[in-house]
Amino acid sequence: MRNDDPGRGRDKSDDEQWDELVKTMTAEREAQLRADEPQPRRVWPRNAALALGAAAVTLVGAELLQPAPDTTAAPAAPAVSTAAASDAARTAPVPTAGTPTAYNPAAGRPQIPLDQVFPAEVKSADGAVYTKVASAALPSCTEADSVGPGLIAMIKAGKGCVGEEVALYKDARNNQYNLALFTMQDPLEALHMVTQLTMDYQNFEVGAQAPPPASGLPTLPPDSGMVQGFTGTGRAMLVGLGQWSDGRATDRQQLVDLLTPLQQAVGKSVLGYESKP
DSSP: OOOTTHHEEEEEEHHHHHHHHHHHHHHHHHHHHHHHHHHHOOOOOSSSSOOOOOOOEEEEEEEEOOOOOOOOOOOOEEEEEEEETTOOOOOOOOOOOSOOOSOOOOOOHHHHHHHHHSSEEEOTSSSEEEEEEEEEEEOOOOOOOBBBHHHHHHHHHSOOOOEEEEEEEOTTTOEEEEEEEHHHHHHSHHHHHHHHHHHHTTTOOBOOOOGGGGGGOOOOOOOOOOEEEEHHHTTEEEEEEOOOOOOSSSSSHHHHHHHHHHHHHHHHHHHHHOOOO
């Protein structure tokens, strides 16, 4: 039946036709918005010890960190830091760093001690307090329940990993922040991993930890909203994950802003350790 067929008006009133048109357009718009949203690459299972979550992200920033000038030794490897959030739409390039393996003061040194890299409490410049819930040194850097297959492949293709250390923090509102520190044998490999993971920003290759039962924190479902950031310094790559206490997938830039001070504070400890002659 043609739209100008007079019989059409007898079937439905103008108001009814308008309501149907609005509903159709609204449904189509909602479907388009859902299609435009970045989709998770995978949903990882959670367990009582270490667990993995997945959520799509968009890279929003990158910065180059440098150690304090040292006139007694050649400079340590520069550090690269990036942050990510799914509701931002701009991408910043990962800075290049010349030849980071020209001098490696930490060669042959064990990974930074667990309590030194993950203090019981971290305070940001604006007064936010992050409290450590749990931390652990993992048996290896390629544990299948804490590291994704892509990162495992990169680690195995290199010169070796000294070790992986993880920690879970919370803030005053019980938002959860996971940190994973990988210490490689070769600083160039740490920089390479930061670059690769940053470029593939819609993929999660490091897992979020399920909180210990005594912590009072909820175990968030694997499809909860999540942001991630990467920091590289010397031999080390630090990966940070942030989740709202209720697991919501909104306000992700604000979540990045909350994750960043904690990741920077831990990154400075790593930088100091890796820069020691």
